[in-house]
Amino acid sequence: MGAEEVVATCSGANVEMVGGLGVDEVIDYRAMAPLPDHLARTYSDRPFDVILDTVGTQALYERSPSYLKPNGVYINVGALEGFMWSLWCWAKNTLWPTILGGTPRRYIMFSTVPNGKSAEKLADMVETGKVRVVVDSVFGMDEVLEAYDRLASKRAKGKIVIKIQDD
Ligand SMILES: NC(=O)c1ccc[n+]([C@@H]2O[C@H](COP(=O)([O-])OP(=O)(O)OC[C@H]3O[C@@H](n4cnc5c(N)ncnc54)[C@H](OP(=O)(O)O)[C@@H]3O)[C@@H](O)[C@H]2O)c1
Structure with a gap:
């Protein structure tokens, strides 16, 4: 969709397959655990414009100011960690004002309606x-x-x- 550089995550066994899909860099999230720490170390000086989370990882969002641009956007489409948990995180991430301690990055939870x-x-x-x-x-x-x-x-x-x- 026009991104100049794409970084993807997966576990070690899938690195070759994901790399073959055309991404610029693949991170083995297990070898680099915890992933938010790795991203903060590696990308704080060249933060992302967009993070697309297909798992629904709350820690990845809460640490995102360390690797996501201030005007960047965090899009979550995942619910692998549980639907109710995802709903709670959506409420927290969208309704908790930054001034009262909410994470200062835009959060969108996106769900497709097939048509x-x-x-x-x-x-x-x-x-x-x-x-x-x-x-x-x-x-x-x-x-x-x-x-x-x-x-x-x-x-x-x-x-x-x-x-x-x-x-
Ligand atoms: N918003 C929507 O409208 C919508 C619609 C459909 C699906 N979804 C969501 O989209 C996600 C993907 O759907 P799917 O059907 O492809 O699910 P899936 O088949 O269960 O996805 C499995 C893949 O997720 C990867 N994975 C698991 N934990 C991970 C982690 N912590 N970090 C990175 N990768 C991880 C696994 O890779 P490894 O084995 O390498 O870890 C595996 O290849 C799900 O969360 C699903 O709920 C959303």
């Missing part, structure tokens, strides 16, 4: 190679529970596909 128009746009981005889709596994309709188990593992390497009908 035909955005599906078409996404399909176009895939067809023109702007988005490369990594497929972890493909399940049939009779294997939906196994597909959920794979999703619940939180270790899928890419998308889990459920095939509704044959082409």
